Amino acid sequence: MWPTPGAGPVLLGEAVPLAPTPRLCAPSGNNQVMLLGDSGVGKTCFLIQFKDGAFLSGTFIATVGIDFRNKLVTVDGMRVKLQIWDTAGQERFRSVTHAYYRDAQALLLLYDITNKASFDNIRAWLTEIHEYAQRDVVIMLLGNKADMSSERVIRSEDGETLAREYGVPFLETSAKTGMNVELAFLAIAKELKYRAGQSADEPSFQIRDYVESQKKRSSCCSFV
């Protein structure tokens, strides 16, 4: 039996620094975020890096079906609970994961910068997303394993171009070093908070602009 979207155990109590008396975004609902992409691109490691700040190296154990973790992030003094679904990239689990697309508010679509097939398959993933997910789902494209520069086969510009074609934000990330992992989730949380209508202070938040500005900041000042 696979877990039910929105009905799983609430794993609160993580060490998340909170601002004084933060409010909870979408208190009665979950902000469901799904990780998608070919098998081996690093979805599970990406989630574990975000949740626990750790990297699982060694033997690759493919995800079976689907699993999730919760994490609270603080956005502009407000707590946003993200329920993050880690899906199996293997083809044989596709019918299982399709059932979860419609409940997702945001999708992080990963490819591996050292694996051309995983990049070429992004268009097929986007076709599936358009078929099964909500029409207004937030999508972000991530080129993972950016730490493996000597084995890179997909240029950063190619990721940028593809993301621009589909009108989605783009980041290169590393689940190993943590590069841009937090930024990806923070941008999603900001967008979901904005959509929940609780950002009067940010009346025109644009996730792509936010991601681009943060990328410039980190490249200029060597921090994220």
Ligand SMILES: Nc1nc2c(ncn2[C@@H]2O[C@H](COP(=O)(O)OP(=O)(O)OP(=O)(O)O)[C@@H](O)[C@H]2O)c(=O)[nH]1
């Ligand atoms: N160097 C490096 N290795 C990574 C990174 N992310 C994942 N890996 C490695 O890539 C392999 C696959 O990672 P997973 O996170 O299990 O991949 P997945 O996308 O969840 O795979 P499925 O569960 O089959 O869909 C593992 O051996 C990881 O250690 C990264 O950012 N850098």
